[in-house]
Amino acid sequence: MDQRLHDAAIQGDVIILHQIVKEDPLVLHRVNSGWFGGSPLHVAALHGHADFVTEVLHLNPELTEVLDSSQRSALHLASAKGHVKIAQTLISANPDTCLARDKDGRNPLHLAVMKGKVDVLKVLVQACPHAAQVTMDRGETILHLCVMHDQLDSLKQLVNTIKSKEFAEAKDGRGNTILHLAVANKQIEVLKYLLTNATVDVNLANASGYTALDIFAQIRKDMKISDNIIDSMEDELQKAGAIRGKDLTWVQWLPKKKETLMVVASLIATIAFQAGVTPPGGVWQDNSNGHIAGEAVMAYNFPELFPHFLRANTMGFVTSLSTIMLLTSGLPFKRKIFVCILVVLMWLTITSMAGAYAISIIVIAPKIYKTSLGHTTVIALTVWYSLMTILLLAQMVRLIGKAFEEEHSRHLVAKRIQKFSTVKSLLRHLNGSSNSVQLSHTNV
Missing domain, CATH: 1.25.40.20 (Ankyrin repeat-containing domain)
Incomplete structure (x- = not known):
């Protein structure tokens, strides 16, 4: 770059600029990208000379596309320095420069944010909102820059x-x-x-x-x-x-499964209700032989199984209704305790219905199959209840272990705070003793 032109750009002297151009009309057209100091437009934009910038653009608008050795345009420099008027002028001449990226992958908006130039940022975002969503080479967005450089005002603006x-x-x-x-x-x-x-x-x-x-x-x-x-x-x-990352599965699981759980709980409630009013084997149709119409046949033919059937069926009905109520209550399921309650309710519902189903099979099966079906049912229920017990115990052990771990962490923090308080008191005491000694020497 011509030294006189460089000095004129630093001083913002438009008169000298015209003299130089009059002597050499092509002086502004011989500026190439990659120069260490950039073009005269870079220098003027850096020093905040708005009139000089306007005049240079009038003589050669293509200088907005020229980049310095750091691959920065004049708009990069104006944005970093917070020169609002110059930024507006450069954007008017070439709006695409808002998207120009330097060797670090940053556009003018990124530099404005890093330097906390909120007024320039407003102008840039209004002119090219898309530039605010351009990520840098390592994936950081402009909002990441706001936080990294502690620019709360810029963050709010964006x-x-x-x-x-x-x-x-x-x-x-x-x-x-x-x-x-x-x-x-x-x-x-x-x-x-x-x-x-x-x-x-x-x-x-x-x-x-x-x-x-x-x-x-x-x-x-x-x-x-x-x-x-x-x-x-x-x-x-x-x-x-x-919540913690390890608990995310609980929170993410429920929204995805909520509709399915509602359907399952509603279906189980319907089945349990129907089984309650019409037990397996049906009901008596007349009043004779010591029974009344509408009473369950099972209660007379299988008096030892009927109470167990009613308990299992009622448990399944109540827990399924409780599940529906919990899902529609609007409770904050981000808290793990509510998800745990929901899971326990579903376990109880399924287990109860499994028991009711097993009793129903024994009741309606012909005598020739009762013995074999009875053994199969007992084995299946034993395996099922054992599995549920193991899962429940494992969950309880995990929760108790976690509670002990959290309590231990709180105890350590409390000890650290107590230790700090003790050290602080000791330092205060030593400072007091030192002041007393100094006072004694002064009195002597």
């Missing part, structure tokens, strides 16, 4: 302008959302904003299967002292219904 759930929940190359980064960086204000104003799922997992609560738990584990920010983050995550 979320409010581009109202898209997919945009707010986008993941980087490691599967981290902006919520993961906010927790990892202990940015409580960003976290509060995302949980209260942005449409962000608090329980999204990254590529390692960790949710925001998992990352928080690791931070809490590594903390050796009490931290007000950590305590505030914990409160916000709990209010938002955050």
Whole structure:
């Protein structure tokens, strides 16, 4: 670049610019991409000389496409410096420069966010909203940059302008959302904003299967002292219904299976109701021989089995109705306890209906098959109840173990806090003793 032209661009001297162009009309047309300092347009944009930029563009509009040695356009530099008027001028001359990417894969919007230039960001997003959704080379979105560089105002501007759930929940190359980064960086204000104003799922997992609560738990584990920010983050995550990655299967399982569970529970309730009013073997049709019309034949022919049938059938009917009520209650199934209750109800329903079915088969089978069917039924029920018992015990052991683990973790945190408090008191005591000694020397 001509040295006089470079100096004129630094000073923003339009008069000298015209003198140089008058002497050499092609001086602005010999500028190529890749120069270390870029074009005169780069220099003027960097130093904020709006009039000089306007005049250069009037003489050669194609300079908007020229890139410096870092592959940055003049709009990159103006955006990074926050020169709103220059950015508007450059966009008017060539709107496509909003999409130009430097050697690090960043467009002008990315640089505006990194430097916290919200006013320029507004102009750029309005001119080219698509540029805000361009990801960088490692998969980071512009929202990731907002969190990484602690630019809450820029984050608010982008979320409010581009109202898209997919945009707010986008993941980087490691599967981290902006919520993961906010927790990892202990940015409580960003976290509060995302949980209260942005449409962000608090329980999204990254590529390692960790949710925001998992990352928080690791931070809490590594903390050796009490931290007000950590305590505030914990409160916000709990209010938002955050869960650990290992518990995601419980939460994701129910929405997918809710409709199926409703159909199954309704079908079982219908069958149980019908079996209750019309037991296997039917009902008596007349009043004779010590029975009354409408009474169950099974109660007279199989008096030892009839009570067991009624108990099993009633249990299946009640638990299936309870399942329907629970599914339609609107309870927060993000809490594992409600999912556990639902699973237990379904276990009881299926087990009860299995028992009622077994008794029904024995009742309606001809005498020639009763013995063999009885043995088969007993074996099948024994296997079934044994399996259910093993599953129930395994679940109880797992829950008890988890409870002990959480209690142990809380105990360790409490010990660390107590130790910190003791050390703090000791330091305060030592400082007090030191001040007393200094005072004694002064008096002497």
